[in-house]
Amino acid sequence: MTEGTYKTRLQTAFGKPWCDRVLTGDYRPAVPFSIQDVDITATLPAIFYLSRYVQRRGKGRLAEVFGGGDKEPSVASVASQLAQTHHFRGFEDETTRHILGDLLMGFCLENRSRSEDKQEPLRRALPTHYFAGWLDLPERSVNLRYVPETIVAMLAGQNGPVVTDSPADDPTPFPVGRRFRENLLLKPFLHGVKPPEPFRDLSSDQFDEVTRVTLPEWLTIRLAEALEQPPRPLSASAGGAAIPNQQPLACIAAPLREDLEVFMVAYGETMPRGVLINLLDAALAVGLSTILTSTAVALTAWAQDGRLPAQPPRLPLLVDASSGLDRELKRASKKVFEAQSRLLAEVPVILMALRLLDAEVSALTTLSVSLPARTPHGDAYLNLLGEVLCGRHPASGAVLKALAEKAARIAELWAEDDPQIVRDLQAAQRPSHESVWRLARVLTALRGRKQTRKWFELLDACFLCNHPCGLVTKPAAAGSRARQETRHPTLTDTMLDYLVHLWVAYQQRKKQPPTVKGFFLWLCDRYGLYVHKPPPFQMPVPANLLRRNERWTEDRLRDLGLFVSVSDAEPDKRLLARFPTAHE
Numbered sequence: 266m267t268e269g270t271y272k273t274r275l276q277t278a279f280g281k282p283w284c285d286r287v288l289t290g291d292y293r294p295a296v297p298f299s300i301q302d303v304d305i306t307a308t309l310p311a312i313f314y315l316s317r318y319v320q321r322r323g324k325g326r327l328a329e330v331f332g333g334g335d336k337e338p339s340v341a342s343v344a345s346q347l348a349q350t351h352h353f354r355g356f357e358d359e360t361t362r363h364i365l366g367d368l369l370m371g372f373c374l375e376n377r378s379r380s381e382d383k384q385e386p387l388r389r390a391l392p393t394h395y396f397a398g399w400l401d402l403p404e405r406s407v408n409l410r411y412v413p414e415t416i417v418a419m420l421a422g423q424n425g426p427v428v429t430d431s432p433a434d435d436p437t438p439f440p441v442g443r444r445f446r447e448n449l450l451l452k453p454f455l456h457g458v459k460p461p462e463p464f465r466d467l468s469s470d471q472f473d474e475v476t477r478v479t480l481p482e483w484l485t486i487r488l489a490e491a492l493e494q495p496p497r498p499l500s501a502s503a504g505g506a507a508i509p510n511q512q513p514l515a516c517i518a519a520p521l522r523e524d525l526e527v528f529m530v531a532y533g534e535t536m537p538r539g540v541l542i543n544l545l546d547a548a549l550a551v552g553l554s555t556i557l558t559s560t561a562v563a564l565t566a567w568a569q570d571g572r573l574p575a576q577p578p579r580l581p582l583l584v585d586a587s588s589g590l591d592r593e594l595k596r597a598s599k600k601v602f603e604a605q606s607r608l609l610a611e612v613p614v615i616l617m618a619l620r621l622l623d624a625e626v627s628a629l630t631t632l633s634v635s636l637p638a639r640t641p642h643g644d645a646y647l648n649l650l651g652e653v654l655c656g657r658h659p660a661s662g663a664v665l666k667a668l669a670e671k672a673a674r675i676a677e678l679w680a681e682d683d684p685q686i687v688r689d690l691q692a693a694q695r696p697s698h699e700s701v702w703r704l705a706r707v708l709t710a711l712r713g714r715k716q717t718r719k720w721f722e723l724l725d726a727c728f729l730c731n732h733p734c735g736l737v738t739k740p741a742a743a744g745s746r747a748r749q750e751t752r753h754p755t756l757t758d759t760m761l762d763y764l765v766h767l768w769v770a771y772q773q774r775k776k777q778p779p780t781v782k783g784f785f786l787w788l789c790d791r792y793g794l795y796v797h798k799p800p801p802f803q804m805p806v807p808a809n810l811l812r813r814n815e816r817w818t819e820d821r822l823r824d825l826g827l828f829v830s831v832s833d834a835e836p837d838k839r840l841l842a843r844f845p846t847a848h849e
Contacts, residue, residue: 271711271712272284272288274678275288275675275678278674278675278678279671279674283624286620286623286624287617287620287621287624287708288708288712289620290613290616290712290716290719290720291616292616292619292620292623293411293509293511293639293643294511294619294623294639294640294643294646294647295514295560295564295616295619295643295647296513296557296560296612296616297411297415297418297511297512297513298410298411298412298415298557298723299410299411299723300613300616300719300720300723301410301719301722301723302719302722302723302725302726303408303409303410303412303723303726303727304388304389304403304409304726305412305546305549305550305553305726305727305729306389306546306549306729306732306734307388307389307390307402307403307409308409308412308413308416308549309392309397309542309545310389310390310392310397310398310400310402311398311406311409311413312398312413312416312417312450313392313395313397313398313451313454314398314399314495314496315413315414315417315428315441315508316417316420316439316441316442316445316448316450316451317395317398317441317442317445317451317470318442318495318498319428319429319430319441319442319508320498320499320506320507320508321406321414321498321499321504321505321506321507321508322398322401322406322495322496322498322499323406323496323497323498323499323500323503323506324401324404324496324497325399325400325401325492325495325496325497326401326492326493326494326496327387327400327401327402327404327492328401328404330346330491330492331343331346331491337386337387338386338387339376339383339384339385339386339387340366340369340370340374340376340383340384340385340387341362341366341383341384343366343369343374343387343488344356344362344363344365344366344369344383345362346491347365347487347488347491348361348362348365350487350491352487352490353365353487363383366383368480368484369484369488370383371481372391372393372480372481372484372485373390373391373393373397373481373484373485373488374387374389374390374391374402375387375388375389375390375391376388387402388402388403389402389403390402390485391481391485391542392454392542392545393454393481393482393484393485393538393542394454394456394478394481394482394485394486395451395454395455395458395470396458396470396472396485396486396488396489396490397454397485397489398495399488399489399492399494399495399496400488400489400492401496405503406496406499407503407504410723411509411511412553414428414508414509414511415511415512415513416521416549417441417508418508418509418510418511418512418641419512419513419519419521419522420437420439420441420448420450420522420525421437421439421440421441421510422437422439422522423435423510423641424510424641425510425640425641426509426510426638426640427507427508427509427510428441428507428508428509428510429442430442430443430444431443431444438526438530439522439525439526446458446460449525449526449529449530449533450525450529452529452533452534453529453533453534453538453541456476456478456482457472457473457474457476457478457482457486458470458471458472458473459471459472459473470495472486472490479538481538481539482538509640510640510641511639511640511641511643512640512641512642513556513560513642514560514563514573514642514643514644514647515642515644516563516573516574516575516577516578516644517556517559517560517563517577517578518559518577519552519555519556519559520552520555520791520792521548521549521552521553521555521556524548524551524552524767525548525552527767527770527771527774528544528548528763528766528767528770530770530847531766531769531770531773531846531847532544532766532770532842532844532846532847533847534847535844535845535846535847536844537844540844543733543734543759544734544759544762544763544766546729546732546734546759547729547734547735547757547759547760547762547763547764548763548767549727549729550727550728550729550732550734550735550736550760551736551760551763551764551792553727554724554727554728554736554737555579555791555792555793556727557723557724557727558579558580558582558605558609558724558793559577559578559579559580559793560612561580561608561609561612562574562578562579562580562608563578564612564615564616565608565611565615566578567615567647567648567651568611568615568618568702570651570655571648571650571651571652571654571655571657572648572651573644573647573648573651579790579791579792579793580605580608580609580793581601581605581789581793581795581800581801581802581803582598582601582602582605582754582793582794582795582800583597583598583601583602583754583795583799583800583803583806583814584598584736584754584755584756584788584794584795584796585597585598585753585754585755585756585814586755586756586796586814586815586817586818586821587813587814587817588755588756588757589738589753589755591813591814591817593810593813594810594813594814594817595753597806597810598753598754598755599751599752599753600804601754601800601803601804601806602737602752602753602754603751603752604803604804605803606750606752609720609721609724610717610721612720613709613716613717613720614702614705614706614709615705617705617706617708617709618654618701618702618705619647619650621668621701621704621705621708622650622653622654622664622668622701623650625663625664625667625668626649626650626653626660626664629660629663629664631660632660636649637649653665654698654701655698656697656698662696665696665697665698665700665701666696668696668700668701668704669695669696669697669700671704672690672700672703672704672707673690673691675690675704675707675708676690676691686707686711689703689706689707690703690704690707721750725737725739725752728752730752732757733757733758733759734757734759734760734763735757735760736754736755736756736757736760736794737752737753737754737755738752738753738755739751739752739753754794756794756796756818756821758821758825761818761821761822761825761827762825762827762843764784764788765784765822765825765827765840765842766842766843766844768783768784768787768840769840769841769842769846770842770846771787773846778839779839779840779841780838780839780840781819781822781828781838781839781840782797782838784840785797785798785815785818796811796814796815796818797811797812797814797815797818798811799811819838822840825843826843827840827841827842827843828840828841829841
């Protein structure tokens with residue numbers, strides 16, 4: 266049955282508002298991102314914009330200025346237009362325009378599929394400078410799936426339903442709006458920016474021509490200058506300009522905000538720009554993937570007894586430090602992830618159950634006034650839904666009865682087409698939590714496997730799967746589906762570089778030595794990444810294999826210039842940063 270057919274039946278039975286609320290993949294009080302594929306490496310320029318204007322980004326002038334007709338802008342068209350400005354005299358002929366295109370591809374812009382063809386449409390702007398936020402790439406900011414909005418909301422740390430200008434007395438290290446120049450994440454990218462009044466004039470930010478900047482920064486500045494102004498705020502018809510203050514569940518204790526604060530204080534002004542951008546990509550990968558996997562563990566606990574866990578949950582993964590060169594390690598790492606995939610695969614069903622409960626609870630006029638807030642964290646609201654699901658709330662009877670009636674109606678609608686649906690829904694006759702789970706599974710199945718796979722697409726995107734800054738690899742599209750879905754947690758060089766620099770910065774704050782053993786334990790506790798000991802509650806991993814993984818890690822750290830050891834004794838094995846910190 267096609268998606269349109271099943272939706273039409275359900276809309277006829279329950280109405281379009283109910284279907285729009287329930288028959289989707291998202292549930293933002295639990296998972297603040299849209300459940301779809303996203304390019305998280307394209308989020309930093311959007312974060313610059315959001316932090317400056319405290320509004321969601323709408324349409325900009327990139328296509329108008331550098332596109333032409335129905336053609337999407339490309340590196341070639343950008344180079345051609347820039348060559349006509351006075352800043353690029355001497356780049357008028359074909360050869361020099363190719364050179365300019367190479368510079369743009371190296372420092373400012375990226376083509377679709379990371380192609381080297383300069384005629385390919387543009388895919389993202391590299392966050393070389395604050396003015397990268399003026400480039401509307403991707404063209405529609407909604408394609409970033411609320412990832413930049415969630416990050417800005419987390420960093421700003423406010424309590425209202427939407428993100429607003431940070432007050433003067435707000436101690437956050439990531440203020441937004443009028444105090445954006447104090448924002449730790451933006452500071453290294455603000456060279457030469459002078460924002461005159463009025464503050465909200467979108468064309469107000471200018472470049473101070475006497476400021477010395479690097480070539481990559483200068484190219485990005487001239488690109489933005491050609492556009493004359495940044496994108497307009499998002500229109501009401503496209504979702505509205507207000508930034509929703511929807512943050513991850515508080516119970517998961519997401520480490521991203523603290524990590525970025527420690528990292529940017531230590532290295533924001535001391536690390537070369539190209540290295541900083543790559544390590545920030547790694548920071549987003551480990552931070553966002555930890556949010557998703559920890560949320561999955563928390564939701565699984567909620568599904569058991571209707572309560573979110575009291576202790577921060579982590580999804581244990583065995584990371585292969587050999588990057589696949591050690592076949593036994595690779596096989597063990599894959600098996601651990603495969604075992605965890607069963608837990609992860611239940612998330613779409615749990616989100617469906619939450620949407621079903623939410624729709625019925627919100628419809629009860631007796632509860633509408635006393636419902637807990639869904640923002641900035643959805644913990645209290647999810648715990649209330651859990652109380653209703655498990656029969657511990659005064660409204661449980663009415664809600665469970667309403668959902669049981671909907672299950673019975675769906676069984677009638679599919680009686681002739683799919684007897685299995687009828688059997689599944691009628692297996693739990695009386696209203697109960699079991700009937701809710703059966704209804705959630707049936708509706709998830711009706712949405713189709715393609716829709717369910719979007720959850721794993723979001724996971725892969727946040728892991729930066731098959732990316733030099735990522736945490737996971739998997740086979741390319743060719744081959745069987747089972748093989749394509751086999752994920753292999755690894756530590757890439759860039760990821761190791763970031764994690765070590767972050768660990769050293771944390772230890773310097775505490776005035777403690779950054780030992781290798783402490784690093785391994787920190788990875789386990791903070792992110793659920795296991796190197797030297799077996800992940801808990803998983804299949805046993807041979808001790809000799811873990812020792813080999815530890816040696817692989819130490820050898821790679823030594824090759825990267827991040828490891829120092831005066832003897833084989835554990836206390837003498839320490840990590841060091843390749844770049845100085847602001848504390849030094």
